[in-house]
Amino acid sequence: xxGTRFWAWLTFAVGAIYFFVPLIATLxxxxxxxxxxxxxxxxxxVLGDVRxxxxxxxxxxxxxxxxxxxxxxxxxxxxxxxxxxxxxxxIVEFIxxxxxxxPAIVIVFGYIRMYGSSSPLPFLATARGTDVLLIxxxxxxxxxxxxxxxxxxxxxxxxxxxxxxxxxLGAGWTTIVVRIILPNVLIAVLSGAFLTFAIVIGEFxxxxxxxxxxxxxxxxxxxxxxxxxxxxxxxxxxxxTWGCMSVIQILSRFAPKSxxxxx
Numbered sequence: 100x101x102g103t104r105f106w107a108w109l110t111f112a113v114g115a116i117y118f119f120v121p122l123i124a125t126l127x128x129x130x131x132x133x134x135x136x137x138x139x140x141x142x143x144x145v146l147g148d149v150r151x152x153x154x155x156x157x158x159x160x161x162x163x164x165x166x167x168x169x170x171x172x173x174x175x176x177x178x179x180x181x182x183x184x185x186x187x188x189x190i191v192e193f194i195x196x197x198x199x200x201x202p203a204i205v206i207v208f209g210y211i212r213m214y215g216s217s218s219p220l221p222f223l224a225t226a227r228g229t230d231v232l233l234i235x236x237x238x239x240x241x242x243x244x245x246x247x248x249x250x251x252x253x254x255x256x257x258x259x260x261x262x263x264x265x266x267x268l269g270a271g272w273t274t275i276v277v278r279i280i281l282p283n284v285l286i287a288v289l290s291g292a293f294l295t296f297a298i299v300i301g302e303f304x305x306x307x308x309x310x311x312x313x314x315x316x317x318x319x320x321x322x323x324x325x326x327x328x329x330x331x332x333x334x335x336x337x338x339x340t341w342g343c344m345s346v347i348q349i350l351s352r353f354a355p356k357s358x359x360x361x362x
Contacts, residue, residue: 245291293344
């Protein structure tokens with residue numbers, strides 16, 4: 100037992116050093132914008148930059164719509180598969196894994212080829228139409244995480260019993276999904292939502308090739324032309340991502356631990 104504990108702590112220490120040393124070095128470098136002393140000048144420059152504010156607000160807005168789209172698509176699909184078509188689960192799980200295999204650049208080039216200047220839908224050639232394509236693309240990239248979060252949440256409740264009880268009381272399918280299933284898997288949905296938010300905030304390829312004013316291209320542009328500001332932006336982006344992860348951990352404590360009759 101002592102030997103096992105030693106190797107466990109050694110592995111943890113090596114992992115912590117590998118993770119935290121570059122982060123601490125980046126933080127220290129970001130504080131050296133003022134020659135000869137530490138300061139938060141780089142953070143003040145970044146946070147005061149109008150382009151930072153515009154691109155970050157744009158990415159947050161796109162992230163919100165991406166999350167809503169993901170919920171609208173994934174929750175009814177995962178619920179229906181678990182309730183009526185469990186034989187389809189392996190196929191759907193395989194499909195939802197495809198965004199991890201297919202590079203984002205392939206997806207966005209497909210968009211450009213299909214919905215470019217010769218698109219049969221003129222709306223998609225406008226700025227708002229491109230925003231719609233970007234949201235759909237981001238929802239696709241986040242699909243593996245959103246689907247698995249919702250599917251895991253559905254495993255903790257008795258879907259069939261809840262559905263049958265609601266139908267006995269006269270509820271329709273929309274009412275069942277919105278007022279019964281969704282509240283019971285809300286913690287799982289929020290976990291998928293925060294993962295989606297973290298993906299959207301840092302994504303570069305789709306936003307860049309679709310020429311949208313997103314936060315990811317701004318990060319790349321500032322990194323190619325500045326010295327200390329990119330380090331400050333890296334710390335800010337890291338804080339945002341880990342803030343999302345922390346919220347997931349907090350919310351997971353309120354998730355139901357088990358179900359009396361898992362479906």
